[in-house]
Amino acid sequence: MLRVEKLSYEIKGRRLLKDISFQMRKGEVLAILGANGAGKSTLMGVLCGDKKPTEGAVLLNGKTLDQYDMKELSRCRAMLSQQQQMTLAFKVSEIVMMGRYPHFKSSPSANDILIVEEVMNLCGVKSLEDRTFLSLSGGEQQRVQLARVLAQIWDNKDSLLLLDEPISALDLRYQQKVLAIAKALARRGFMVVLIVHDVNFAAIYADRIIMLKNGRKLLDGTPIEVLNTKDIYTIFSVESVVELSSKTLKPYVKLEELVLDALVFNSLLTSESNMTTERTLDLLIDKSPYLSAEELACQVGISEFEIWRLDKRNNTKVFRTDFDLLTEILPTLGKVRICSGAKGVKHTLVGGYTLHSYESGKKAVFAGDFDLAFLFNHWHIGLLIENESGRALRFFNKNGMELHAISLSDEQNDADRSEGMKDLILTENGDNGWEHCFSDRTIEVSKPKKDQYYQSMSQFRKILALCAAKKTPVSIKLLNGGCEQSYTGVVFNLIDQGSRYIIKEPTFELEIVWQNIGRIVSREDDHFKGPVVIELFNNYDDLILTLQASYIIIQENWDEVLGKCNKNSVV
Known part of the structure; x- marks a missing residue:
C-alpha cells in the first residue's frame, strides 16, 4: 500500500x-x-x-x-x-x-x-x-x-x-x-x-x-x-x-471550441490597434451566447446599459430620465415578472404593482403582491428592449448598472401604444447622445477573500435549509441603491451549485454568485438564541442582501434537519 x-x-x-x-x-x-x-x-x-x-x-x-x-x-x-x-x-x-x-x-x-x-x-x-x-x-x-x-x-x-x-x-x-x-x-x-x-x-x-x-x-x-x-x-x-x-x-x-480573432492579439495585422467595443462584444456573444448582461459587462469592460444597446440581438428605445410617470403606468400592467439586481445577486418576483405611497422625484413604494421601493434619485435612464424573448423595461443608474427590470407578456407588449407609454419613451431625435450619459468608471472585478466569510456562507445555507424543513417564513431583501425589493414567505426549492446558490419558487427566485460577494455578516437578535439576520456585501462593501428568519432553533441536530430538507425537495 x-x-x-x-x-x-x-x-x-x-x-x-x-x-x-x-x-x-x-x-x-x-x-x-x-x-x-x-x-x-x-x-x-x-x-x-x-x-x-x-x-x-x-x-x-x-x-x-x-x-x-x-x-x-x-x-x-x-x-x-x-x-x-x-x-x-x-x-x-x-x-x-x-x-x-x-x-x-x-x-x-x-x-x-x-x-x-x-x-x-x-x-x-x-x-x-x-x-x-x-x-x-x-x-x-x-x-x-x-x-x-x-x-x-x-x-x-x-x-x-x-x-x-x-x-x-x-x-x-x-x-x-x-x-x-x-x-x-x-x-x-x-x-x-x-x-x-x-x-x-x-x-x-x-x-x-x-x-x-x-x-x-x-x-x-x-x-x-x-x-x-x-x-x-x-x-x-x-x-x-x-x-x-x-x-x-x-x-x-x-x-468547446475556443474562438480567437488574431486582431485581438496581433496589432500588426491591421492599422487599427484595438478592436471596437462592438466587435469585441459580438465575438464574445458568438462564443458564449448565454452569458448575462452583467457577465458580458465584466468581460468587455463597459456598463450593462451599453451591453443591452450594443447587442445586435436587441431592438431598443431609450426612456427619458423623469420616472414619475412610472407610478401611473406600472399599476396598469397587471401581473408581471420583475427583477432587481446587484452585482452577484438577482431577486425576482411575480405579481402586480400596487402603489402604496409616492414622493415626487424621490421615492415610490409599492405593496400588495410584493414589497418594493424605488429611490428615483439613483435612477438615470431606461430602455424598452425587444428581442426573441419578448419585451422588457430595464432601468439603470448613472454608472449604467441595471437596477430594475420588468418582463412584459404579449398583452402587456401593447402597453407602449398607450398615451402614457408614448410619453415615457424618447423620440428618435431625443435618443441622441446616450453614449455620453454615464461616468467613465471602469468595470472592476475584485476577488473575494473566501476564507473570511466561508463560515457565514455555510450559516446562510443552514438557516435556509432549517427554515425550509420547518416551513418557517423568511424575509429576503435586495438593495442596490435604487431599489429595495423584498420577499417574505416559505421557501422549499433550494439549489446549491457550489459557486451559485438559487432559490426557485413559483413566484420568487433568488440567485447568488458567491465569487461576487465580498463579505458576509451575521447578527444575533436578543429575542432568539442564534443568528437570525445575515447581511451580504459586494466587493465594493455595499450591503446588497439581507436574510432574516422568523426563528432558528440551533440546538437541533443538523444531520436530522438536512434529512428532513431532502424530503421537502431541498437540494
Missing part, C-alpha cells in the same frame, strides 16, 4: 505542494491531473524519493521511503520521468538492461536477460535493440525508457510504478498501448500512479483521479465523480461538455 500523509514540499521559500494526503491499494491505477505548474511532477518526485518532503511522509508498504536502502527501494519502486538525459551512445538493449542493475552484481542472470527480452517486445523496441539511443526519434526514446522502467520492477508485483507523462511523445497507437500495459499490470497487483494531460485517457484507464491546483489536492474520486463541467473548468479553465458513454458507463469530455 502507498500512503501519503500531510505532504508538503517547499523550495527557496516557495511551497510547491501543500498538505496533500491520500492512500492507494494494490491493483489500483491512480491518475494525477492538473494544469501546468499545479505540482504534478513535484508530487511524483516526492513519491519516487528523489525529493525529500518539507513536511509529512510517504509510506510504501508500511515503511517510509528513507527507511529503504537505495537498492531495496529500486526493486520495489520505478519511475519514468518527463526528462530523460542521455549523452552517451548506449545501445537500446543496454539501456533497457540498466533497469535490471539493482537485481545483479557483475553480470545479468538468465532471468534478467529474459525480462529484458519481454519488455522490449512489449514496448515495440525489440527491432531497435542494436541501434544507439541518440539515433532514435522522441517517441522511440520514450518507449525505450518505459521498457527500462518496466524491467526494473517486472518480477515484483508489490511494486509502485510511477509514470510522469508516459504518452507525451507517442502516437495514438502507443498512447493506448502504454496505458493498457499500466492497467493490466495493476490488475495483477502493481500500484500505478500516472500523470496524463488527456482527461479522456484518464477516464478510460484510471480507477481513481486526483486533481491538483496550486499545489493542493482539490478533488479525489472516481472518474465519474470528478470529471464534470464545473470541476474541469475549475482545474483547467476550459469550457466543456461531459457525457456518459452508454457502452462503458464512463465519462467522456468534449471541449
Whole structure:
C-alpha cells in the first residue's frame, strides 16, 4: 500500500505542494491531473524519493521511503520521468538492461536477460535493440525508457510504478498501448500512479483521479465523480461538455471550441490597434451566447446599459430620465415578472404593482403582491428592449448598472401604444447622445477573500435549509441603491451549485454568485438564541442582501434537519 500523509514540499521559500494526503491499494491505477505548474511532477518526485518532503511522509508498504536502502527501494519502486538525459551512445538493449542493475552484481542472470527480452517486445523496441539511443526519434526514446522502467520492477508485483507523462511523445497507437500495459499490470497487483494531460485517457484507464491546483489536492474520486463541467473548468479553465458513454458507463469530455480573432492579439495585422467595443462584444456573444448582461459587462469592460444597446440581438428605445410617470403606468400592467439586481445577486418576483405611497422625484413604494421601493434619485435612464424573448423595461443608474427590470407578456407588449407609454419613451431625435450619459468608471472585478466569510456562507445555507424543513417564513431583501425589493414567505426549492446558490419558487427566485460577494455578516437578535439576520456585501462593501428568519432553533441536530430538507425537495 502507498500512503501519503500531510505532504508538503517547499523550495527557496516557495511551497510547491501543500498538505496533500491520500492512500492507494494494490491493483489500483491512480491518475494525477492538473494544469501546468499545479505540482504534478513535484508530487511524483516526492513519491519516487528523489525529493525529500518539507513536511509529512510517504509510506510504501508500511515503511517510509528513507527507511529503504537505495537498492531495496529500486526493486520495489520505478519511475519514468518527463526528462530523460542521455549523452552517451548506449545501445537500446543496454539501456533497457540498466533497469535490471539493482537485481545483479557483475553480470545479468538468465532471468534478467529474459525480462529484458519481454519488455522490449512489449514496448515495440525489440527491432531497435542494436541501434544507439541518440539515433532514435522522441517517441522511440520514450518507449525505450518505459521498457527500462518496466524491467526494473517486472518480477515484483508489490511494486509502485510511477509514470510522469508516459504518452507525451507517442502516437495514438502507443498512447493506448502504454496505458493498457499500466492497467493490466495493476490488475495483477502493481500500484500505478500516472500523470496524463488527456482527461479522456484518464477516464478510460484510471480507477481513481486526483486533481491538483496550486499545489493542493482539490478533488479525489472516481472518474465519474470528478470529471464534470464545473470541476474541469475549475482545474483547467476550459469550457466543456461531459457525457456518459452508454457502452462503458464512463465519462467522456468534449471541449468547446475556443474562438480567437488574431486582431485581438496581433496589432500588426491591421492599422487599427484595438478592436471596437462592438466587435469585441459580438465575438464574445458568438462564443458564449448565454452569458448575462452583467457577465458580458465584466468581460468587455463597459456598463450593462451599453451591453443591452450594443447587442445586435436587441431592438431598443431609450426612456427619458423623469420616472414619475412610472407610478401611473406600472399599476396598469397587471401581473408581471420583475427583477432587481446587484452585482452577484438577482431577486425576482411575480405579481402586480400596487402603489402604496409616492414622493415626487424621490421615492415610490409599492405593496400588495410584493414589497418594493424605488429611490428615483439613483435612477438615470431606461430602455424598452425587444428581442426573441419578448419585451422588457430595464432601468439603470448613472454608472449604467441595471437596477430594475420588468418582463412584459404579449398583452402587456401593447402597453407602449398607450398615451402614457408614448410619453415615457424618447423620440428618435431625443435618443441622441446616450453614449455620453454615464461616468467613465471602469468595470472592476475584485476577488473575494473566501476564507473570511466561508463560515457565514455555510450559516446562510443552514438557516435556509432549517427554515425550509420547518416551513418557517423568511424575509429576503435586495438593495442596490435604487431599489429595495423584498420577499417574505416559505421557501422549499433550494439549489446549491457550489459557486451559485438559487432559490426557485413559483413566484420568487433568488440567485447568488458567491465569487461576487465580498463579505458576509451575521447578527444575533436578543429575542432568539442564534443568528437570525445575515447581511451580504459586494466587493465594493455595499450591503446588497439581507436574510432574516422568523426563528432558528440551533440546538437541533443538523444531520436530522438536512434529512428532513431532502424530503421537502431541498437540494
